[in-house]
Amino acid sequence: MSYLSVKNLTVELSNGVPLLRRVSLDVAAGEVRALVGESGAGKSMIGKAVLGILPRAAKLTGGEIILDGEDLQALSPKARRQRIGAKAALIPQDPLTALNPSRRIGPQITDRLVEILGWKRKAAEARALELLEEVHIQAPERVMKAYPHELSGGMRQRILIASAFAAEPKLIIADEPTTALDVTVQKQILKLIRDMQQRHGTALLFVTHDLGVVSKIGQSLTVLYGGKVIEETSVKTFFDAPKHPYSKALLAATPKYTDPDGSLLPVPDSVITAVEQEVASFDTQGNG
Template sequence: MSSDPVLVLDDLSIALATISGEVPVVEHLSFSVAQGSTIALVGESGCGKSMTALAIMNLLPQGFRCSGGRILLESEDVVAATPSRRRALRGNRMSMIFQEPMTALNPVFTVGEQIAEALRAHQNLGRRAAAARALDMLRAVQIPAAENRIKAYPHQLSGGMRQRVMIAIALACRPKLLIADEPTTALDVTVQAQVFDLLARLQEEMSTAIILITHDLGAVADIADDVAVLYAGRCIEQGATRVVMEQPLHPYTAGLMVCVPHLQPGVMAARHRLLAEIPGMVPPLGQRPTICAFSDRCTRVGNDCLSEPQPPLFTLAPTQAVACLHPLQRETTA
């Protein structure tokens, strides 16, 4: 994984135009993903994680625009690319899977046609070759009886199958980068595990770089190498997943870790105890302060937090950076 990063986000900012001027949606976000590795963007709804994904794909909804910074896909600036170049990049060198596979698949075409369509559009394959590759892809995503299912329409498949088809379409052209926006949220728990396993296996085969967007830090620990925690459009902690999960430094990350009632087999004392909760909620768009946006919910808030602007990310450990004036202490023992 020492090769050049597939994707580099350099100080990316996204803004939304409103009647009363532009409001920031994402501010000064930087990260990079290497070939074959996975970064998770974690945060609550409205934190800007999905908008970041759409910005990389050049699919920002009307009104949103990249207001600063660069997005480099294999050193090529995506934001500055011409529209036809962007279309060529999308699908071919990067692709995306969505939370709800039913709405992302076209209901009037068979899944085989939809996979072949992606191949024909981007790889100039003939009809026959594309159909053959489509079947290969369906087998690769472990759809049983792929020969029959290739003729199925999306509504004839279960939720897990549809997400597998989405993955097949997204990976058909062997993209360098795959963005997965909450790919398993709409699926059953046992199926979620299967889909994550599948993604990990395909990633290994194709050395795809993956950006995984999620609201649940615990769910991605197995497959994400790095994690960036977003709060109100700003990255507040970033680092190796294992390190961040074991020893979060930002109070918000720590709060996210403990407020989820994770399954603890064999432990009986947990029942009916109040969970540690983060009071309040994320400041809405357009009402974000210039000081630390988490300060009104933070238990470690000091006077300097309320007077100084949001601190930038600074490195506290070799693989961990945090944007906080009063980070939690790293335990130096061990």
């Protein structure tokens, strides 16, 4: 059974330019689904639409978002925020900008528990300390009193992971959570997210442009181009035998660690032209 089900999701700018084109996807309980594609494909926009944090210039104009069997669009704005706050969480891309530089770490973890879920402050602080230990942060009492700038990038990202898991959500959306980290720390953070996801049985929607990351963390995969779903398959099938020409081109363009001196292969213009025509035709069908 799907914990998250997105059906024909359409998001447009205020001038009518589409950002998501009737996107449908499912994430089962405990599943890791990766969203991949070039910059501007609509990966992060899906996560923002689910969490109700679309930018002001964008508007959800069609489709359904079913979270734990409940249609979020049928709820009042207040009820929707409460449901999302209790059942879903976000691991954002850049920990330095995601954390408030003028506040200590402790309240930034506990506020969500206290203000949205009604926890007592003391219980929330105990939970925060427990989570900091779970994400392998030493001296958690000291870190709770620290400011973000006093910590390394890897520690800040671990804190965001701890914060995301704080209320035991059944869905976490990770929006390129390793992009701002160096390769060594990236590997540690990926393993931590995977370990936490498995331990807590959380559904994970993982946004990335890095197919190498997908191979390490994903179970299923959705390929996007121009806000349209191009291919949906298992990660194993994608790497063994992708079906869509654009998917094949993306895979071919990925650098091979086994061939460090090999040439980088851009996605051919012919493939881009064909997939753009496919998107245009899809729009025409939708408006017909």
